[in-house]
Amino acid sequence: MVKRYGDVTAVDGLDLEVPHGICLGLLGPNGAGKSTTMRLLTAQSRADKGEITVLGHSLPGASKRARAAMGVVPQQDNLDEELTARQNLEVFAHLYRVPKDDRAAAVGRALAVAQLVDRADTKTGNLSGGMRRRLLIARGLVHRPRLVLLDEPTVGLDPQVRQELWSLVAALRSEGVTTLMSTHYIEEAERLADECALMSHGKVVARGTPADLIAEHAGTHVDEHYGPPERLSEVEELAKNAGLPTRRTGPSVSVLAAERQPESLRQELGPANVRRAASLEDVFVVLTGESVE
Numbered sequence: 001m002v003k004r005y006g007d008v009t010a011v012d013g014l015d016l017e018v019p020h021g022i023c024l025g026l027l028g029p030n031g032a033g034k035s036t037t038m039r040l041l042t043a044q045s046r047a048d049k050g051e052i053t054v055l056g057h058s059l060p061g062a063s064k065r066a067r068a069a070m071g072v073v074p075q076q077d078n079l080d081e082e083l084t085a086r087q088n089l090e091v092f093a094h095l096y097r098v099p100k101d102d103r104a105a106a107v108g109r110a111l112a113v114a115q116l117v118d119r120a121d122t123k124t125g126n127l128s129g130g131m132r133r134r135l136l137i138a139r140g141l142v143h144r145p146r147l148v149l150l151d152e153p154t155v156g157l158d159p160q161v162r163q164e165l166w167s168l169v170a171a172l173r174s175e176g177v178t179t180l181m182s183t184h185y186i187e188e189a190e191r192l193a194d195e196c197a198l199m200s201h202g203k204v205v206a207r208g209t210p211a212d213l214i215a216e217h218a219g220t221h222v223d224e225h226y227g228p229p230e231r232l233s234e235v236e237e238l239a240k241n242a243g244l245p246t247r248r249t250g251p252s253v254s255v256l257a258a259e260r261q262p263e264s265l266r267q268e269l270g271p272a273n274v275r276r277a278a279s280l281e282d283v284f285v286v287l288t289g290e291s292v293e
C-alpha cells in the first residue's frame, strides 16, 4: 500500500502479511511510517493505493467489521480522565458490543489483565503513567479480539513499567492472539516479536525472526576498532571494499560479519579492540542508517 501526505510518502509500497497467532514487530526509526501503517489498518486513514484485508475483511468497505474484531492500543493515551478505570472499560465494552450480560465479566477480566482490580474505582486522572498504559492495553482487549494492534506500547515509559507491559504482551501471545506491534525499541522487538519487519522510508527492508535477521545482515561476530578519526575512516574504507557492512559508534567502527573477513583484510585491520556477538541493533543501524536510542 501507498499513503501520501502532500509531498511526503509516509507508506511507500508496503507489502506485509501477518500470520495468525504470532507477534510481528514492526520495527523502524521515527518517521519510517509505522504509525501511518497502523492508521491504515484501523481505517482511520485511507490508502492512496493498494489493498488491505484485516481478518478477512477488506478495507475500507468492511472497516466496521474489521474494527469490531480487532483491538487497538494507540500510541497516545486517550483515556477519559474523568472516568474511573472501570468506567473507561465499560464504555469500550459497550462500544465493542460485548453482550450486556457478559459486560461485567469482560470488564473484570480486563481489570485483572491491567492489574488494576484494587484501583478499579480510581479516576483515571489519578493513576500513574504505568497504570494508565496498562489500562489502555486492557481497554483494547476488553472484547477478546483475535488481533491486537499495539502502536509503540512502551514509548516514554521507565524501564520497570516497560518490563510489566512486556509480560502483558507476552501473555497475549501465549493465548494465541495475533499481535502487530510497532516499536523503535530494539530490545522490545527482540524480546516479544516472533518475527520482525524492519521498516525504513515507508517500506519493509528486511523481515524474519530476530535470529535470522542477525545471521543474514550482521553475521555472527562484530569486530570493534577504536582509534582517531583517520583510523576509523580507514577501517570503514577497507571493510567496505571487502563487502563487509560497518557502523560507527562514537569512538569506534564496528565491522559486521567479521567472521567473513578475508585473511588479507584481517592483516590490514590488525586485531580488533573488542570482538562481540552480532545483534539486532547492528542490523537496525546498517539497514536503516539510523542510530539507536
Ligand SMILES: Nc1ncnc2c1ncn2[C@@H]1O[C@H](COP(=O)(O)OP(=O)(O)OP(=O)(O)O)[C@@H](O)[C@H]1O
Pocket: 005, 008, 009, 010, 028, 029, 030, 031, 032, 033, 034, 035, 036, 037, 152, 184
Ligand atoms: N497527518 C500527516 N500529515 C503530514 N505528514 C504526516 C502525517 N502523518 C505522518 N506524516 C509523515 O509521514 C512520515 C511517516 O510518519 P509516521 O508517523 O507513520 O512514522 P513512524 O514510523 O510511526 O514514526 P513515529 O514513531 O515517530 O510515529 C513522516 O515523515 C511524517 O512526518
